[in-house]
Amino acid sequence: MIDLAIVGLGRWGTFLVDAVQGVSPKVRFAAAVSRTPGRIEQAAASRGIKVLASLEEALAQPTIAGIVLATPHSLHAAQIEACVRAGRPVFVEKPFTLTSSSAVQVSAAASAAGVVVAAGFNRRFLPAMRKLKSVVGEGRLGTLRHIECNFTANLIGRFSPGQWRLTAEENPAGGFAGGGIHMIDAIIHLGGPVAGVFAAGSSRIPALEPLEDTVSARLTLASGATASVTTMMATAPTFRLQVFGTQGSAEIRRPDTLEIVDLTGKGGPLSFEAVSTERAEIEAFADAISGEAPYPIPMDEVLNGVAAFEAIGRSLSTGGPVSIAEGGCLEIGVKRRHDHYMLTPGPLTVPTEIRKTMLLDRNPYAGDFVDMTAAIRRYLLEIANGPETHACVPLQGSASYAIEAAMQTLVPRTGTILIVQNGFYGSRLREIAEGIRLKVTTLDLPMLPLPTREDLERALDADPSITHIAMCHAETGTGVLNPVEMVAEVARCRGKRLIIDAVASFGGFPIDVATLDLEALIISPNKCLESVPGIGLVLVHKGSLAASAGRSMSPSLDLHAQWSTMEKSGTWRWTPPTHVVAGLARACERHRREGGVAARGARYRRNWRILIDGFRQWGFRTLIPDEVAIPIIATFHVPEPFAHDFRPLYEALERRGITIFPGRLTAAGTFRIGVMGDLVESDIRMIMNVIREVLGEIDSRYKDLPRIS
Numbered sequence: 001m002i003d004l005a006i007v008g009l010g011r012w013g014t015f016l017v018d019a020v021q022g023v024s025p026k027v028r029f030a031a032a033v034s035r036t037p038g039r040i041e042q043a044a045a046s047r048g049i050k051v052l053a054s055l056e057e058a059l060a061q062p063t064i065a066g067i068v069l070a071t072p073h074s075l076h077a078a079q080i081e082a083c084v085r086a087g088r089p090v091f092v093e094k095p096f097t098l099t100s101s102s103a104v105q106v107s108a109a110a111s112a113a114g115v116v117v118a119a120g121f122n123r124r125f126l127p128a129m130r131k132l133k134s135v136v137g138e139g140r141l142g143t144l145r146h147i148e149c150n151f152t153a154n155l156i157g158r159f160s161p162g163q164w165r166l167t168a169e170e171n172p173a174g175g176f177a178g179g180g181i182h183m184i185d186a187i188i189h190l191g192g193p194v195a196g197v198f199a200a201g202s203s204r205i206p207a208l209e210p211l212e213d214t215v216s217a218r219l220t221l222a223s224g225a226t227a228s229v230t231t232m233m234a235t236a237p238t239f240r241l242q243v244f245g246t247q248g249s250a251e252i253r254r255p256d257t258l259e260i261v262d263l264t265g266k267g268g269p270l271s272f273e274a275v276s277t278e279r280a281e282i283e284a285f286a287d288a289i290s291g292e293a294p295y296p297i298p299m300d301e302v303l304n305g306v307a308a309f310e311a312i313g314r315s316l317s318t319g320g321p322v323s324i325a326e327g328g329c330l331e332i333g334v335k336r337r338h339d340h341y342m343l344t345p346g347p348l349t350v351p352t353e354i355r356k357t358m359l360l361d362r363n364p365y366a367g368d369f370v371d372m373t374a375a376i377r378r379y380l381l382e383i384a385n386g387p388e389t390h391a392c393v394p395l396q397g398s399a400s401y402a403i404e405a406a407m408q409t410l411v412p413r414t415g416t417i418l419i420v421q422n423g424f425y426g427s428r429l430r431e432i433a434e435g436i437r438l439k440v441t442t443l444d445l446p447m448l449p450l451p452t453r454e455d456l457e458r459a460l461d462a463d464p465s466i467t468h469i470a471m472c473h474a475e476t477g478t479g480v481l482n483p484v485e486m487v488a489e490v491a492r493c494r495g496k497r498l499i500i501d502a503v504a505s506f507g508g509f510p511i512d513v514a515t516l517d518l519e520a521l522i523i524s525p526n527k528c529l530e531s532v533p534g535i536g537l538v539l540v541h542k543g544s545l546a547a548s549a550g551r552s553m554s555p556s557l558d559l560h561a562q563w564s565t566m567e568k569s570g571t572w573r574w575t576p577p578t579h580v581v582a583g584l585a586r587a588c589e590r591h592r593r594e595g596g597v598a599a600r601g602a603r604y605r606r607n608w609r610i611l612i613d614g615f616r617q618w619g620f621r622t623l624i625p626d627e628v629a630i631p632i633i634a635t636f637h638v639p640e641p642f643a644h645d646f647r648p649l650y651e652a653l654e655r656r657g658i659t660i661f662p663g664r665l666t667a668a669g670t671f672r673i674g675v676m677g678d679l680v681e682s683d684i685r686m687i688m689n690v691i692r693e694v695l696g697e698i699d700s701r702y703k704d705l706p707r708i709s
Contacts, residue, residue, distance in 0.1 A: 002065045002286045004091075005031035005058040006049075007079065009040045012093065013070035019278035021047050027286035029068075033058050055079055059086040066116070066289050068282070069093060073170045073177060077102035077697070080117060084109045089116035091285045094181050098172065100307035100324075101693045105655050107299050118285045118295040119302040121185045122277035125284070128258040129186065131270065132243065132250055135260060136190050141245030144191050147227040149183035151175075152238040172313035174201055174212035180231035184308050185301070186241055187219060187227045193304045194227075196220040197311040198321045205234045217312045318709070338678070340657045341687055345476035345504055345633055346526045347533055348677030350583075354531055357586040358579040369578065370570040372585040377566075379588040380523060380537060383597055384506070386513040390521075390539045393563045396556075396576060399503040399524035402536025404432050405557035406499055406520040407470075409548045410540070411438055415467035418443060418459055418496075420451055420487070424477030429470050429501060436553065441466060447478050450628055456490045468497045468519065474505035474630045478623060479672070481505070481630035488516040497544065503527060503536075507591060508601045508632060508676070513539050520544075525580070528600060528632065530677055531587035534580030605631040607675035610684045614708045618692070623670050633674040641699040646671060652694045658687055685709065 006013050009032040017029045031050045034040045044051045052058050058067060059082065066089040069079050077097045083090035084106065096119045097103040110117040123129060135141060153175070171177040176184070188194060197219055201212030213234050219227040232238075242251040248262040256274055261267035288295040304324065311322035342348045362369050377392035384390070395402050411417050417438050419430040422445040433440045443459040445451055451471075460466055469491050473484050484500055491498040497519035502511055506521070508528030513521050521539040525531035538559055545563060552558035556574065565573040594600055608631035612622060615636055623635040642649050646662060650671075653660060661672045675684065688708040695702035 001025075002027045002289055003030040003063050004066045004068055004282075004286075005029070005033060005052065005061070005064045006068045006070060007033040007055055007058065008070035008072075009034055009043060009049075010070065013068075014043065016068060016070060016093075016278050016282060017047060017049070019276045020282050021049075024279060024283055024286075026283050031058055031061060031064060055082055059083065059088055065089065066091065066285065068285075073098050077106055080106040081109060084113050084115045084117070087113065087115055089118075089285070089289045091118045091120060091282070093120040094185070095177055095309055096302050096306050098170075098306075098310065099693055099697075100303065100310050101656055101690060102697060103303050103306040105652065107303060108655055111299075116285075116288045116295065117299070118281075118288060119297055119299075119305075120281055121182060121297060122281045123182045123186060123255075124189060124297060125275070125277040125280035126252075126255050127272035127275060128252045128256060128270070129189075131258050131272070132241075132252060133190060135250055135258075136243060136245075140247065140260070141243060141250060142247030144223065144225050144243065144245050146225060146244045147187050147191055148240075148242045148244070149180075149186065149227070149229045150231070150238050150240045151179035151183050152230070152232040152235055153179055154235060154237060155233045171211055173199070173309060173316060174215040175231035175233040176215060176217075176229075176309060176312055178231075178233075180215065180217075180229055180312075181305065181309050183229045183231075183241065184219075185297075185305050187221070187229070188301045188304055188308070190243060191221050191223060191225050191227060193222040193301075194219050194308040194311075194324055195222045196321055196323045197308055197315050199312045199315040201316050212316060215312070215316065217315070219308065318707075336686065337680075337683060338657075340659070341679070341683070342659050342677060343673045343675070343687070344659060344661045345672065345674050346524065346676065348526060348530065348674060349679055350532055351530060351587075351590060351678040353590065354583045354586050358532070358583045360579075360582065362578040362582055364576050364578050365571055369581070372581060373566070373572070373576075374570060376537075376581070376585050376588055379592065380506075381539065383591075384511055384513045384521065384539055385515065386539050389514040389542060390518075391542050391545055391563055392537060392539055393545075393559045393566070394535050394537045394572075394576075394581075395559070395562060396535055396572070396574060398533055399501075399522060399536040400428070400432065401557060402522045402524075402538050403429065403501060403503075404436060405536075405552070405554070405559050405562075406522060406538050406540070407433055407438060408436055408552040408554050408557050409559040410497070410499065410519055410544055410551075411468050412551065413438070415439065416441060416463060416465040417468040417470055417499075418463070418466045420456075420469065420471035420482070421445065422447055422451060422482070423472065423475035423480065425472040425475055425501060425503075429472060433470070439465070447475075447480065448624070448628065450480065450483055451487065453486055453490055456487060457494075460490075460494055460496070466496060468499060470499040470501070472501040472503075473511070474502070474509070474632065476504045476630070476633050476672070476674075479629050479633050479635040480624055481509075481628065484511065485516065488518065492517050497541075504632065505630065507597060508604055509630075510597050510601075513541075517541075525584040525587060528604070528676055529584065529587050529591060531584045532580055534577040535584065601631075603680065604675055606681055607679055607684045608632065608634060610681055610708070611673060611675055611688065614688045617708075618695075618702070618705050632676045633672055635670050635672050638669050638671055641701060643669065648698050649694065652698060653691065656690055656694065658690060 068091045199217040201215035205213040214232045216230045250260045259269040287293045307324045381387045419442045499520045503524040506523045523537040526533040548560045621637045
């Protein structure tokens with residue numbers, strides 16, 4: 001005998017208890033939890049149930065094998081999480097949770113912990129419903145075309161004013177929380193996942209305000225079939241579900257009757273004995289606890305049901321369609337385009353086209369691979385205006401390897417390199433230069449204001465031995481765009497050679513290597529080119545490259561040796577990362593198709609504008625003024641609720657397939673969100689609305705943030 005505790009011994013909680021108490025050979029209720037223990041003492045005592053003051057007390061009882069939640073809907077997510085943390089199986093009355101994001105979060109936690117979580121949809125256990133599932137599954141109705149449902153009741157006088165079942169907070173889709181959600185579950189059970197929703201409602205019964213007492217929803221299924229559901233809260237009780245296929249239809253008009261009709265109109269009703277569906281679902285939960293059988297309602301169907309339920313509420317409030325992506329993520333007007341969004345300065349969200357390209361194994365010495373390498377080199381020189389003046393040298397390893405190779409190859413041991421250091425990546429340039437024992441001097445500047453001509457002139461005047469200058473163009477550690485044109489002009493006037501780290505900016509922002517007369521420009525594939533890390537590339541001045549033979553102290557990081565090999569044979573000097581090279585070749589093709597640097601930069605700026613404006617609308621402060629910020633990443637001050645521990649926000653977004661970055665040490669107390677990668681405006685809006693939900697779930701001060709539309 002399995003002992004359970006019921007949390008919420010109200011009207012429906014009592015139904016659940018009475019369904020099994022004293023009649024089930026498998027399960028019984030041993031304890032009950034109520035917000036008002038005094039009100040349930042008599043009812044609990046008459047059923048042999050001990051009254052407990054809190055869920056925590058129930059979870060502390062070693063003899064309680066599982067928890068049943070029959071509580072207000074808004075409490076479900078937190079109560080499920082508490083049960084999962086305690087390692088205790090939990091049965092949750094519908095709706096499972098009120099938001100798809102919270103449903104995904106708690107189900108993922110339960111799965112990771114190996115805890116049984118069951119959703120209470122007792123109508124699944126009707127004999128008529130089980131027979132209908134069999135009829136549909138056997139193909140007797142042909143291809144499913146449409147499902148039509150109505151679940152209606154008369155709630156006038158059933159609940160007192162102010163009772164939670166009549167509040168908009170607990171019933172964001174009118175009568176769907178109480179009845180219509182059973183039909184959503186039935187539609188998913190019979191027809192598969194819901195992909196989109198469009199709903200309309202009306203409120204004409206003063207006793208039920210502010211709820212919409214009548215709501216109709218049109219559902220689009222992933223299969224291409226459709227469904228419609230109507231629920232009313234102030235008319236004669238109705239329970240009707242009809243499935244239409246290419247070979248006939250089947251209808252449940254009452255819980256104990258199923259009528260099947262063929263294309264000629266022939267058929268007849270099937271009658272079934274009445275059963276206690278509440279007992280059936282609680283005993284199924286007990287079987288799942290004991291390991292006798294898994295709970296028969298799959299969690300992916302539960303998650304899709306929550307998303308559809310939430311979508312109906314959203315559609316009612318927006319007046320427009322709402323789409324549901326795979327995995328239960330709710331989006332307005334758009335499908336989720338990626339399973340995981342990397343909103344970092346790189347690596348980033350890679351286009352599916354590139355990932356697929358990388359699945360093929362390639363011979364690095366074959367003609368097609370040699371052509372691939374040559375095409376990459378030509379295209380990158382082309383968009384930087386460098387074919388006449390510069391050579392493109394790819395190198396195995398990350399962009400940091402390419403930076404070191406450029407310094408090893410181009411800066412003589414008799415020279416001195418000036419590092420402009422106003423952020424994390426300027427510090428990395430210094431670290432690399434010092435690590436290879438170059439003579440280094442630094443121009444240490446604050447994050448803002450940006451470097452000026454006077455700053456450069458003073459540094460050059462202070463050390464006449466300086467031969468080279470190195471600076472990071474896009475300092476993504478903070479989000480500033482350094483003035484490369486001004487620095488290049490100073491370098492040219494003073495006879496210094498300029499090395500630019502354009503790792504984060506190249507491909508999204510115009511850089512003319514010939515006009516700027518750059519010594520070297522370092523590029524990474526996994527930023528604005530939207531490919532994956534694994535190689536670095538250097539656009540090197542041809543004259544300087546030709547004069548650098550034998551200068552590098554590293555045989556692996558020798559740009560001249562790599563360039564010489566490629567010029568002679570077209571092949572790489574050492575074994576290249578073939579999959580990465582193929583990905584970059586395809587990324588260059590995509591970059592050209594999009595319209596090159598200008599088009600890509602414009603897309604990023606649109607994404608960035610939506611992000612910046614949305615967060616400011618929510619009260620967040622940006623670290624960098626717009627006029628000096630690089631519109632590929634935004635840095636925000638961590639708000640007060642997360643100042644001491646940013647992890648809850650970061651981890652909650654990770655669970656939803658969204659990765660953001662904390663700020664670098666140059667910007668303590670900040671977090672960063674990037675907009676590079678395969679992202680469009682609809683992605684950013686969807687992501688921001690997920691962030692909005694997460695903020696509201698973590699801290700009530702963010703509960704009513706406006707949606708981004």
